[in-house]
Amino acid sequence: MSLELGELHDECGVFGIWNDPHAAQKAYWGTFSLQHRGQESAGIALLQGSNILVDKGMGLLQDAVQLGREESPFGRAAIGHVRYSTSGESSDLNAQPLLMHTRFGPLALAHNGNLVNHRRLRRRLESEGAIFQGTSDSEVLAHLLARSRKPVLTEALLEASQALEGGFAFVLLTVEGIYGIRDQHGIRPLVLGHTPEGAPVLASETCALDIAGAKWERDVRPGEIVHLSDLGLESLSFSTGTDLRACAFEVIYFSRPDSQLQGESMHLKRRLLGKKLAEESPCQADVVVGVPDSSLPAAMGYAEASGIPFDFGLVKNRYIARTFIAPKEHLRSQGVRLKLSAVKEVVEGRRVALIDDSLVRGTTSRHIIQLLRQVGAREVHMRIASPPYLEPCHYGIDTSRAGELAARNLSLPELTKLVGADSLAFLSPEGLTDALGSKGWCMACFGKGYPVPIPQEEEENART
Amino acid sequence: MSLELGELHDECGVFGIWNDPHAAQKAYWGTFSLQHRGQESAGIALLQGSNILVDKGMGLLQDAVQLGREESPFGRAAIGHVRYSTSGESSDLNAQPLLMHTRFGPLALAHNGNLVNHRRLRRRLESEGAIFQGTSDSEVLAHLLARSRKPVLTEALLEASQALEGGFAFVLLTVEGIYGIRDQHGIRPLVLGHTPEGAPVLASETCALDIAGAKWERDVRPGEIVHLSDLGLESLSFSTGTDLRACAFEVIYFSRPDSQLQGESMHLKRRLLGKKLAEESPCQADVVVGVPDSSLPAAMGYAEASGIPFDFGLVKNRYIARTFIAPKEHLRSQGVRLKLSAVKEVVEGRRVALIDDSLVRGTTSRHIIQLLRQVGAREVHMRIASPPYLEPCHYGIDTSRAGELAARNLSLPELTKLVGADSLAFLSPEGLTDALGSKGWCMACFGKGYPVPIPQEEEENART
Amino acid sequence: MSLELGELHDECGVFGIWNDPHAAQKAYWGTFSLQHRGQESAGIALLQGSNILVDKGMGLLQDAVQLGREESPFGRAAIGHVRYSTSGESSDLNAQPLLMHTRFGPLALAHNGNLVNHRRLRRRLESEGAIFQGTSDSEVLAHLLARSRKPVLTEALLEASQALEGGFAFVLLTVEGIYGIRDQHGIRPLVLGHTPEGAPVLASETCALDIAGAKWERDVRPGEIVHLSDLGLESLSFSTGTDLRACAFEVIYFSRPDSQLQGESMHLKRRLLGKKLAEESPCQADVVVGVPDSSLPAAMGYAEASGIPFDFGLVKNRYIARTFIAPKEHLRSQGVRLKLSAVKEVVEGRRVALIDDSLVRGTTSRHIIQLLRQVGAREVHMRIASPPYLEPCHYGIDTSRAGELAARNLSLPELTKLVGADSLAFLSPEGLTDALGSKGWCMACFGKGYPVPIPQEEEENART
């Protein structure tokens, strides 16, 4: 499932840099390199003296933001954000960084993830007189912070963080430092690095460190608050029962192939997923074709392990816009062809092993298989490099309603018929665990249990 | 001093209508008719079921807002706002109506005026954990409201209003009604009317009632909260020591000539100011010329009382934009000519009595007199239809710094020289009082005392 | 009939300046001061070395054009244009100046007026292989020029101009000079002046000379080509049978009040029209009210001659946009109120003499009279400061179809009923001639004969 093909949306990307003379520009670049994590809105916040300047808007960073784009304006610390809305309506009001004025001075906040207890927290805060700007859950942390009786920001933040439940990574810009916060289970990613000159950098992925010229040092730990300031790096723990359960989908699909999670290469992991898939679910095929771009490493791995040759049987249109309206009615079936084309000579008369990284609703898969058949594929054997997607994510990934999860609601034969494949197979959860190489992963969406309990009202919301 | 010539800026205009099937459109029209009160930002908030929709932006209503512009969208109550920033920086963040989510549900707020104690209130609220979206003083009321312990919105609002000091008119849209609040001295205007069908309407000026098809009923009283809801109109008083001191500048310059304040016609009052001026400060002239558009009634009054013929000696360019950049350097002297032209045949070889409604910094007056001389005016006798402007306004009018008030810092001969007139005279405070016809006016800017005491930090701020 | 009220549209304004270090900026200002002559599109062309740069677009100059707006870019000659489309559809393609590449090099062209023989000329040119960019008649001159066998541009232009029939003023920018061309009858205006430094300037009105710091020298003569170049000013005549018949509507309505035509003040002429009108068609009234802004001088003249006091009984909203959509259906009757308001205190209980400069379709008049009655006018006696509009203009004024000319199709009683007045009277053609003070006027629209014969196909076109 390719990013632009869009069944599964990542939620957000965050970035922060402290004490760098090119803070604005590096924040722009770093955030730019996280664009794949969210295309709905983008923003940069820059510390100038004791003021914080915010430039944000709907759409891609390049269209929405000027700050940091060309010349580096004055300012020695900055954070950035890209967003695909998960909770909260899509509008300018929810674009981040959020700028707020509290007793600790101005504060800009960028958030990736979802707080499962945000409804309850919000109700409590509102009853105590809090005023919310928008409808997103990201403001909750700021209110907890502002209301803490602790005299010092760091202490107040520690207290506030303890109330949060879910999967989250926060980056906060204040006058006296940047704070990075990662949830107790490390579900959402957050990495830490330094530039050669010693400026500390936080980001959702290591690719953003690279572009900012920073070297990866370590991932922020589950339940950790890192405080980047002129006094250096301070680390605090806001939770005792931490237990790493990083989102497996970051490996399967979200992260850029040149990023590392826990120091492991996404690209290599994806090749491994393809290999495991070939071992578990071989097929009789003449060519292995991956859905571009995200499934190509898995397709290569599948080809390698199976001995079936890999080729580029599908081509993506590089100029497709996110806002492209699907043509109506009798013309609609041609919609996917605007995004994807089949290379006839690779496919015609052949048995195709079609590799995709995941399958959520199944409609895109159906269109792709149709496309392959139209140019003459003799058979299409679909192989998915992840297990069946059975449960909605509550930690920041937009998997819509439970009712839309094809693998939850259909048997394998029904699913095979739905997508129109000659055969269909998924990677097993065990195969996934093997490939990922440790136990520390959240596999809730594959039916392996939610590491953080889901309040009933959240659950009901996802079911309707 | 004409509106677009821009020495003295009004602050804001507010509008509200409850229970009208065309609420959005009428709010758009009503707000549109208040455009002269602020051109920096504009917005409309519409109640749809239990949601409030806000459309706002920088610039004129027509450029910034779509909501209510053409077709009337569903929604039975709406408020509107136009703004010229007085406190708070100019940015999208400060455009109103402000939308906030409190324990009383969503709430949209539109504000005209200035709270003299907003810095103190804000410090207190922040220390208690409040988070402010922007830097304007308008949020303070909402926080007081949200923090009140009173269980019912009306009671909470009553409590919150008691903390406010200054000149202000608020219009609040909530799910269960619209609230209008006017300061204890009625410094800022707020009028009340009804449509023929019985929908109650609030507005800064009666011209907005007219355009919404509503009939003026009365001005909101000093210290009064009016609550428009499905239960009808409720009136509450949040202050005991009320004492009407309406802003005299609303009569002199701000309000539209077809508006009424306290039931009195602005147009007629301005003619009367011109007559008083002629009686107090006659001159030997061949023609009376007013600075268009706002000073034309006063000029007519002056002509009438003096017997000197009135004529249109100055013409305004109707297409001037607010963002027009003054040409630089040696070309700058032609700047005012883009906005204003002299009609040579009216002026040439004549002694001109030039009537303006007020004089603040004096620079525009100097340019106008220069213009008249360039086309051959033999003499220019400038007459100002208001007293010398001596003190900065703290109640919502942008009179910049005390140091820029020409009449405060210069003697009459110096001032006459500065503007380049053959003679210069102001209406006396007594003449103004006579023309206004009662005692209930704020004349603080003419040195007649501030009805609401000014905290020292505000005062210092204005002095620097 | 006020400009923004929009029954009668002027067509275009042109400007040109040669050999001035601030050519771009002065062209911008000059064109800006002609904005009242057309608000549909605007443009500036600047000579830079041997290239011509054009910046143009739909809408007002300020919105459409950057060139010359702030800093004066390099370039020593420039022309400008504002347009309200008469022939040719409204689109970017027809915005002017038109840039063309001919054997004489690059050439930019700005045109005011209408060629009555353009259809015939265009057919002939097309049959000879000419290619037209758009549908306007302005390209015809360029094609005639490009096709002339004369070796020198000036001679070719002389030849080309002889083929043109109608009312027109052209300004052409070439590498070696600016040309100004006025039609054989001087129907459309074109004036000539010089800056103090000696740079020659051409413009549709003298107000544009003023803003460019130039002094009026004379009007370009009927049938004259003026050539502004480094060799000085050259005058050529392309027609022998010239006979001045300047457009009377320039005096009645189009020109700015501070402009002069043939050295005569528009403002004073309009007062005179009002006086004549009062002499010819007195009425029993308590107050004289003019429709702002263009009819105010005539209203003053009427008041003066009749002894009835003048007052500002109608106020125009200064912020109305040209694109404002009239509300639909049952709300439509309030449409005109967005543009115009009545001052109740001036009108209530009174007999009003309502002065407008012209009456074309009558619908706006009906709305205005309605407005006056709504605020309590006892009687409304409408007086029009020009004769009945009987025939469509073929020389560059958009008077729509003959079928829409109210005075052509209705008797005076019918017309009085249509507008809803208690009485209605027009200035007589003789009164107009008297006021204008000479015979040299085109009064074709008042039924006094077309100075240039109208080809049958044009005439039929106007009738349908």
Added chain:
Amino acid sequence: MSLELGELHDECGVFGIWNDPHAAQKAYWGTFSLQHRGQESAGIALLQGSNILVDKGMGLLQDAVQLGREESPFGRAAIGHVRYSTSGESSDLNAQPLLMHTRFGPLALAHNGNLVNHRRLRRRLESEGAIFQGTSDSEVLAHLLARSRKPVLTEALLEASQALEGGFAFVLLTVEGIYGIRDQHGIRPLVLGHTPEGAPVLASETCALDIAGAKWERDVRPGEIVHLSDLGLESLSFSTGTDLRACAFEVIYFSRPDSQLQGESMHLKRRLLGKKLAEESPCQADVVVGVPDSSLPAAMGYAEASGIPFDFGLVKNRYIARTFIAPKEHLRSQGVRLKLSAVKEVVEGRRVALIDDSLVRGTTSRHIIQLLRQVGAREVHMRIASPPYLEPCHYGIDTSRAGELAARNLSLPELTKLVGADSLAFLSPEGLTDALGSKGWCMACFGKGYPVPIPQEEEENART
């Protein structure tokens, strides 16, 4: 050399469809699928009755054009164009389709390619009185057409086409049909197909036929005019000495991999180029890495033939915009990292065979090799899947100046040093010919002679 990395720019893409109820929408899609051929401007022209409507602008089709985007507006024939400027300055004026009004009625023209004799033709036409709108060579055909004495459009077009020299494909939309014209040597591509319902379609590439639901029938022949009308398809020949010399770079780089030229697959040809390259220039490497996206097939072919494993060692940022400004000064070296990232785990400690499809200026190659070394590549052996680029193209490809062609001006060792590779090799011209499989190719840029002689003034222009 990847498209977005931008050393070599294709020029344009054209599309046309006649007699289809969804003509506008299909033209939009077809043109959209040609977006890789030009990103500077885009446009659609639609025949509505006897009018032609044009919607065009700067930038991508999706940003510039509304016509045909969503709902199919009325109109049964349409053409489309995307452009990267080769001759003619970049501006709105040169965006196509060009709309012109001639004696044959309205005519819209879309052009891919370059006329080598356009300067001479233009001078001749201008001397005969022709007026050009812009500076591109595309108008020349229209003027020749309009000036032809032939009474019928088809005959006039035949005559006009005979005067054209160079590499070109024109698509013309007229009221009575669409014309497609391909140059005498078929340098620029143009293919012909039909929809299932029989509507004829023309396009630069077969991928545009696919998206419009049309089936490829044949390539338009060198020197052929095809006329699509209600009378069916008419074929005319405007040249006798035709001789196919199709642009080899269409295969090497320009065309989409899923397109066919002369019925041959671009994807397969590129794999073959990679294989030939491996045979001719093997190297000692551990991994084969292609520059994404265009060089991936050649890289696969190289891997296949050499036995060295292929992997994705470079990743492209999918969200890079064409207008992205390269950071200045000391930050500039990081510029290419915004577009391209290296996957460390694929490259670190390895000897990399880096495959690119072509090398023009060499600067991008240098940056890429730098990138690979930064993540630890031990050796980089660069292999180019086409011969050294020695001569500028005069037939429609923007290869800048001769002075910028690295392989023309440097020896292989110098070039190897410039790009920083451990070794560098190009495909031989013979290897290219072998892979392309016939003699009918233009290989002028590889020093194999210009099929159409280049006038001296063109040549000099390219040399400076």
